[in-house]
Amino acid sequence: xxxxxxxxxxxxxxxxxxxxxxxxxxxxxxxxxxxxxxxxxxxxxxxxxxxxxxxxxxxxxxxxxxxxxxxxxxxxxxxxxxxxxxxxxxxxxxxxxxxxxxxxxxxxxxxxxxxxxxxxxxxxxxxxxxxxxxxxxxxxxxxxxxxxxxxxxxxxxxxxxxxxxxxxxxxxxxxxxxxxxxxxxxxxxxxxxxxxxxxxxxxxxxxxxxxxxxxxxxxxxxxxxxxxxxxxxxxxxxxxxxxxxxxxxxxxxxxxxxxxxxx
Numbered sequence: 001x002x003x004x005x006x007x008x009x010x011x012x013x014x015x016x017x018x019x020x021x022x023x024x025x026x027x028x029x030x031x032x033x034x035x036x037x038x039x040x041x042x043x044x045x046x047x048x049x050x051x052x053x054x055x056x057x058x059x060x061x062x063x064x065x066x067x068x069x070x071x072x073x074x075x076x077x078x079x080x081x082x083x084x085x086x087x088x089x090x091x092x093x094x095x096x097x098x099x100x101x102x103x104x105x106x107x108x109x110x111x112x113x114x115x116x117x118x119x120x121x122x123x124x125x126x127x128x129x130x131x132x133x134x135x136x137x138x139x140x141x142x143x144x145x146x147x148x149x150x151x152x153x154x155x156x157x158x159x160x161x162x163x164x165x166x167x168x169x170x171x172x173x174x175x176x177x178x179x180x181x182x183x184x185x186x187x188x189x190x191x192x193x194x195x196x197x198x199x200x201x202x203x204x205x206x207x208x209x210x211x212x213x214x215x216x217x218x219x220x221x222x223x224x225x226x227x228x229x230x231x232x233x234x235x236x237x238x239x240x241x242x243x244x245x246x247x248x249x250x251x252x253x254x255x256x257x258x259x260x261x262x263x
Contacts, residue, residue: 027170027185031207045166045217047114048143051193052098054220055091055144056110058122062135070103091144104130112195115141148218150176152226153183169203169210172218173226179205184227190215191223 050056060071092100098111105125110118123139131137145161155177162175169188179185185205192199192215201215210216218224 027205029206029208031209046214047116048219049112049114050094050098050110050118051195051221052094052096052111054094056094056100056115056118057091057142057144058102059140060122060126061138061140062131064135067131067135068137115143143220146218146220148172148220148222148224150224150226152224153228154179154226166217168217169205169215169224172222172224179226182229182231184229187227189225189227190218191225192219193221 058071060068062068092102094100094110097109099107099109101107102122105122108118108121108125110121113121118141119139122141123137126137126139127133142165145163146167147159147161148167149159150173151157154173157176160172160175162171169190173179173188179188188203188205190201190203192201203210203213203215
């Protein structure tokens, strides 16, 4: 009887410590209140400021489009599989000094500016040096795709380029095949580039308040890393059935070994 009790306790202990709790696998849990009430979460997103090695897509429009063709070497960009490669060659890359070079206008400093601020700078420079206000110059500046990398415990790790103005952490992860049950959703790391270097930020994707984080929306060149849970390194399984199967297999192996030794 004591042996059966000991084995039962051992089995329950293995199941308790090797299984992944359901609360660690669910997104958007309301951890701040015992009552699950709908509430509005205010977004906190600062405008992205241009950094070294960013690639800008600049388009200039006017009443007479022929006058501004020199500023649009790539023509209209189609969102296809070749867009990222095309943007690399036809876009304006920010050099190590934070500058871009535009035909006729020369070198323009863009480091630390938003795309909206750069639009105003270029438009002002064009009106002062090349055109009159009657030309109705209209300038648009966009990043040539939002490029980021996801690694670690995800289905298909890799580098993705999305042609959107905003991409949140859930959209980014969905594009690499989601986080399996063995991934740590409570401590997802974002390694972000800053002028002074890199910083690591942590997000708990199981908490609904993650949407209020200033790091909820990713930025160009972000590296997203998902750590594996301890259960994966233990190799005992992620569910109760898997853990029990592993335990039974281990007991069977030990029993067989003992019997062979005795015989």
